[in-house]
Amino acid sequence: MKTTLLTTLGALLLSGGAYAQGSDACSTAQAIAGCGPFAFDTSLATQDGLPDPLCLVFGTSQIDNDVWFSWTAPGDGSYVADTCGQTLADTKMAVYADTGACPPAPALDCNDDTCGLQSQVSWTGIAGQSYLIRVGSFPSASGGTGTFTISGCPSGGPGTSYCTSTVNSTGVAGTMSGSGSSSISANDLSLIASNVPQIPGIGIFIAGQNSAQIPIWDGFLCIGPQGLQRINQITAPVGGVVTQLIDYTGASTGTVPLNVFAGFSFFYSYWYRDAAAGNTGANLTDGYDVVHTP
Secondary structure, X not given: OHHHHHHHHHXXXXXXOOOOOOEOOHHHOEEEOOOEEEEEEOOOOOOOOOOOHHHOEOOEOOOEEEEEEEEEOOOOEEEEXXXXXXXXXXXXXXXXXXXXXXXXXOOOEEEOOOEOOEOEEEEEEOOOOEEEEEEEEOOOOOOOEEEEEEEOOOOOOOOEEEOOOOEOOOOEEOEEEEEOOOEOOOOOOEEEEEOOOOOOOOEEEEEEOOEEEEEEOOEEEEEOOOOOEEXXXXXXXXXXXXXXXXXXXXXXXXXXXXXXXXXXXXXXXXEEEOHHHOOOOEEEOOEEEEEOEO
């Protein structure tokens, strides 16, 4: 069944580095953006942070084998970062306001075991403010590999995000957003796929009337295969971002008209090649649900 689906969708969509896993030094923290899962590897990391009172648990205020990420809040609000169910390592995490000082202090939050041996931190973010996320292990525990997920990002544009996307060769997961409006008569919706690989720079937006979450390639197909439509125009990413104006009539994108109706959801996603990930060679973003208006 899965092989048939792969073959069918592969024919429908297109005919004929290593993951970024965090910096061992606070001063060169790995820049990440948006929400979703981010890969980390603390296997060979050294300690590059100070003890903090918020980190005091089981007699120690330190985090061992730490790697660092720099993340900028996309909007005002409450955010959560966690490793729950995403690693076998005994993690410990902290988050700090990025003031340019390394090591930073004090922590906004620090946590050892929220979900078994994994961790969760939360903080109130201010749009445009950068934060340092420190992922490591409980002292005396070994480092390891896995992902942590940031949640709480505001939805972008006229639609809402849904479904799950997985970490690609950029070290983060591809995500969907949009701009313009949901109006069919205005015909001004732009789709935006972020965190997609620059190489080979091949991908295509897809759309359909049904949502789904089907394991396929290196990630998940967020649109039901029945009635799935492709938007033929292939646009190379710029800085890891692909933007395309959607034409519901199909005249400018070389497709049949999209089956959009006022008052109903239409679902969008982006499929792309990702040979550098070293797995199936392809992946998808999460899904973007737009309830269209007249």
